[in-house]
Amino acid sequence: MVTLSYAGAQSSALTVADNLFAEGKYSQAIDAYKTFDGDKTVDYNIAxxxxxxxxxxxxxxxxxxxxxxxxxxxxxxxxxxxxxxxxKKYEEASELFSELINTDYRNPNYHYQKGLVLEKLNDSTAQNRFYSAYELDPTHQKAIYKLARFHLVKRNHEASHRYIDKGLESYPNNLELISLKAQNFYHQQYYTNAIPWFERLIENGERSEMIHELLSVCYSENSDYEPAIEQRKLALAYNPRNSASLYVIGSWYQRLGDFANAEKYMSQAIALQDVPLNEEYRNLGTVYNRQKKYKEAIKAFQTALKEDPSDVFTELFLLRTKDEYYEDIDTKISLYEAFIKKHNEHRLSDFAKYRLTELKEEKFNKKD
Structure with a gap:
């Protein structure tokens, strides 16, 4: 009777400890578990x-x-x-998972967890464990993701798509696989195919700088510049000082003929950069020209030439802008003559020579 009473008390006390754990009173539960001696479950519960x-x-x-x-x-x-x-005790963990696999080879999660450890150890055989998990359970979403991602990184797109499609059969809303599907199409340059997959991510609440940026590129490759701009602006919200995104938005506005916004975004992009910007300033000058802002265009082209004095194209753009801006025909003629003298062997000099001829004829006709 004494033994039974003691066993009952122990059982009751263990229940109290379990209840403390269930209520989130972990320190009290640990103290309660430690009062037991000889119960094989105690250390596991304390852990x-x-x-x-x-x-x-x-x-x-x-x-x-x-x-x-x-x-x-x-x-x-x-x-x-x-x-x-x-x-991060990967070697010890790897050994234990190997023991578990030897005990029950047909447990897919043992293989999957072993694969995770091997990844941390930079062991290429990790993929073998993920594949074993997949073979044992073709619906194992985490193993499928690992295999699909591996093939995406290796640019084995067909294999990656195959695993993704298999995973989506059993779990159509797996956002990780949907993301890989979109990325596969993107890297294959199948931009039209990628768009609905990126949109599906966004519809399901997955929003990130990368998703909006890649989707914007997909739209732009289809010449759909308005949604491309919308998505790039959403990407820009994550990093407002991203000069590349600012400049790209400006270039898309330029293609839409919205030169005011093109000027706005290109100017912001240039202001943020501290690298050679001759091309960016040249494009900004072109945007100014389209708005007949010749004075601003001249300044932009001059800045571009400071960035790269060897850029003959920018020199010609500057010359053509001065041609539009200046009224004095003799000044225009002297500018073209100076350009031809400097770049007589360059193919762009043919255009300058043709325009010089026009200006001289115009001057002659005015005398008459």
Whole structure:
């Protein structure tokens, strides 16, 4: 009777400890569990409580004891291995997962977890474990993602699509696989095919600078500049000082004929950059010209030439702008003569020579 009474008290006290754990009173639960002696579940429960508290060293200590007390308990060994991996003790975790695989080879998650550890160890055989997990369970979403991503990185697009499609059969709303699908089409330059997959991500609440940026490129490749601009602006919201995005938006406005906005975004982009910007300033000058802002265009072309004095194209753009802006015909003639003298052997001099002839004829006709 005494033994039965003691066993009942122990059982009741264990229930109290379990209840404390369930209520989130982890420190109290640990103290309660530690009052037991000889119960093989205690160290495992204490380990879980320490994990909940974020004390992973103590958790590992008690997981190890739990496994030593019950070396055949696969659950204890599995949780211990995962905690070792999370604590970056990859070699030890790898050994435990190997033991689990040897015990139950047909458990797909053992293979998957072993693959994760091998990845951390930069072991290329990780993909073999992911493939084993997939073979054992063709609906294993995490293993499918690893395989699909591996083939995407290797640019084996057909294989990547095959795994993605298989995964989406069992889980059509797997956003990770949808993202890989969009990226596959993007890198294949199948921009029209990529668009609905990127849009699907956004519809499901997945928004990031990369998603909006890649979708903007897809639209632009189809010459759909208005949605391209909209998406690039959404990308810009994550990094407002991204000069590349600002400049791209400006260039798309230029193609739409909206030169005021083209000027606005190109100017902002240039102001943020500290690299040679001759091409950017040249394009800005062109935008000014389209708005007949010749004075501003001249300044932009002059700045472009300071960035790259050897840029003959910009010199000609500057010359043509001065041709439009200046009224004095003799000044125009002297500018063209100077350009031809400097670049007589350059193919652009033919245009300058033709325009010089026109100006001289115009001057002659005015005399008459």
């Amino acid at each position: 879980k409580a320490y994990v909940a508290l974020g004390n992973y060293d103590k958790a590992l200590e008690h997981y190890k004891k739990a496994v030593e007390n019950e070396p055949e308990n696969a659950l204890y060994k599995y949780d211990y291995a995962k905690r070792l991996m999370n604590s």
